[in-house]
Amino acid sequence: QVQLVESGGGLVQAGGSLRLSCAASGRTSSTYVSGWFRQTPGKERDFVAGISRGGVATLYADSVKGRFTISRDNAKNTVYLLMTSLKPEDTAVYYCATKASSTLVIVRAPEEYDNWGQGTQVTVSS
Numbered sequence: 001q002v003q004l005v006e007s008g009g010g011l012v013q014a015g016g017s018l019r020l021s022c023a024a025s026g027r028t029s030s031t032y033v034s035g036w037f038r039q040t041p042g043k044e045r046d047f048v049a050g051i052s053r054g055g056v057a058t059l060y061a062d063s064v065k066g067r068f069t070i071s072r073d074n075a076k077n078t079v080y081l082l083m084t085s086l087k088p089e090d091t092a093v094y095y096c097a098t099k100a101s102s103t104l105v106i107v108r109a110p111e112e113y114d115n116w117g118q119g120t121q122v123t124v125s126s
Contacts, residue, residue, distance in 0.1 A: 002026045002115040006096050009120030012086055016124070020081040022096030022117055033101045034072060034079040037110055038092035038122075045095065049081060050106035059106040064090075086124045093119040 008020040022034065035050040049070040050059045058070055069082040079096060097113035107113075 002032075002098055004096050004098065004115055004117035006094065006117040006120040009094060009122045011123045011125065014086060014088055014124055014126050016086050017082070017084045018086065018122060020083070020094055020096075020120060020122075022079045022081075024077040024079075024098065032098045033106050034070075035097050035099070035106070035108075035113060036070060036079075036081045037095045037097060038090075039095065039119075040092045045110045047108035047110070048094070050108070051079065052104045052106060053101060054104075057104045057106060059108070061108075083122070086122075088124045088126045091122060091124050093121050095119045 002024050003026045005023050006020060008018060012018055032053055033050060036048040037045045038048050039045040048061050048064055049068055051070045051072050055072050067085045072079045096117045098115045099113045
């Protein structure tokens, strides 16, 4: 079992930046895909970005492409999401998740992921 803890959320003005971190503990290894998702009240959890086990491959939702960057430091068992040019519509609870994988394939469906963090709130004011 992998435990995930997100941090770095907060309140920021539109156009600003935040960096989220997701620290993993427990049965960690680099053989998993990591993803960031976000959810607003009453809506489904949406894929934001994903990164392959070695960090070679990344995938982004169209809505964040060019503004968000996902990265990972396997030595620290931590995945990051750098968010720039933030917009009010980026306001959500952000979750990180992991999926055991032996390939470079990154999936968008949240039901494919095995472990989830508790989430961190990001609020972007206009």
